[in-house]
Amino acid sequence: MRVRELGVVPGDLPTGRLNAITDVPGVLVGQTTLxxxxxxxxxxxxxxxxxxxxxxxxxxVGNGYGKLVGSTQVDELGVLETPILLTGTLSVFRVADALLSWLLARDPSATSLNPVVGETNDGYLSDIRSRPITAEHVFAALDTASAELPAEGNVGAGTGTTALGFKAGIGTSSRMVGGGTVGVLVQANFSGTLTVLGTPLRPPIEKPAPEGNSCMIVLATDLPLDARQLGRVARRSIFAMGKAGSDFSPGSGDYAIAFSTRRAVVPMVDTALKEVFQASTEATEEALLNSLTMATTVTGYNGNTQYAVPEELIRNRGR
Structure with a gap:
């Protein structure tokens, strides 16, 4: 179940129709699961x-212990020129190469492209050294991308991830604000104590957190924000990890990538960003919780098991 179905409503702002990143007009999501x-x-x-x-x-960047291909050019120019792909740590470079092939096929005249690919370490539940992702898996995710509600939990780049003592995965959410939409998608894979609307909830079965804990956050909006303002909004989404219970471990790579689908000649004034910051924090917190409540128990690599969060642990913890 999504967290709202369990009686938990993070924040006050209204959601979009799907309560997903795909509520931002034109944004598509596609996934390949192994x-x-x-x-x-x-x-x-x-x-x-x-x-x-x-x-x-x-x-x-909350903590830079990760591999985010293409990030320095986005920092330098304030421009995104490709889709954003997420995967497991040791498959990042194969995914980036496949994304480049996909882009070159679309534009025969291109001579310089900056593929953007992020990761978290799913090595506790997956044989990460096998690097099983192929170009065909990447092409399938891109070619089947749609504007529907993205699948959450054990899918795509979240198939083998864990967070806050439980099985986690992909989560998404959105907020309507200022005549536009802020949408978030997360790949949750970090340590800490699951916290639901301020209440810490510990796993019934305590076990050490797997190594390689990280979080990727992708934030989309159709509000007229420039690159500097998007950086401010992206930082607020990382703050939301603390609301969900992250301990911000030194071994965690915590990144947020924010983009606007509008190339505004005149961006919003900074004094109007307060509710946009709120939307970023609320949507990220809910996306993180959805990544947990939509996941199911997995027994994977070397027989390692990560249990799903019990519904009764979360149900009716909020408004």
Whole structure:
């Protein structure tokens, strides 16, 4: 169940129709899932509209212990020119190469492209050293991307991830604000104590957190924000990890990538960003909780098991 179905409503702002990143007009999500015992991993693709023309974008880094391909050019130019793909740590470079092949096939005249690919370490539940992601898996995620509600939990890049003592995965949410939409998609894989609307909830079975804990956050909006403002909004989404219970471990790579689908000549004034910041924090908190409540128990690599969060632990913890 999504967390709202369990009686938990993070924040006050209204959600979009799907309560998902795909509520932002034109944004598509596609996923490829590999789940066959020893291998539990995949690819999640966030495809912005008209990305090839370049969109305002920014990257925020909570802790830089990770591999985010393409981030320095986004920082330097404030522009995103490709889809954003997520996967497992050691498959990042194969995914980036496949994304580049997909982009070159779309534009025979291209001579410089900056593929953006993020990761979290799913090695506790998946044979990460096998690097099982192929170009065909990447192409499938991109070619099947749609504007429907993205699948959550054990899918795509979240197939083998864990967070806050439980099985986690992909989660998404959105908020309506200022005449536009802020949508978030997360790949949750970090340590800490699950916290629901301020209440810490410990697992019934305590066990050490797997190593390689990280979180990828992708934030989309159709509000007229420039790259500097998107950086401010992205940082607020990382703050939301603390609301969900992250301990911000030194071994965690916590990144947020924010982009706007509008190339505004005149961006919003900074004094109007208060509710946008609120939307970023609320949507990220809910997306993180959805990544947990939509996941199911997995026994994977070397017989390692990560249990799903029990519904009764969360039900009716909020408004």
């Amino acid at each position: 789940a066959n015992g020893e291998v539990n991993t995949g690819v999640t693709a966030v495809v912005p509209p008209d990305f090839a023309a370049g969109l305002p974008a920014a990257v925020a």
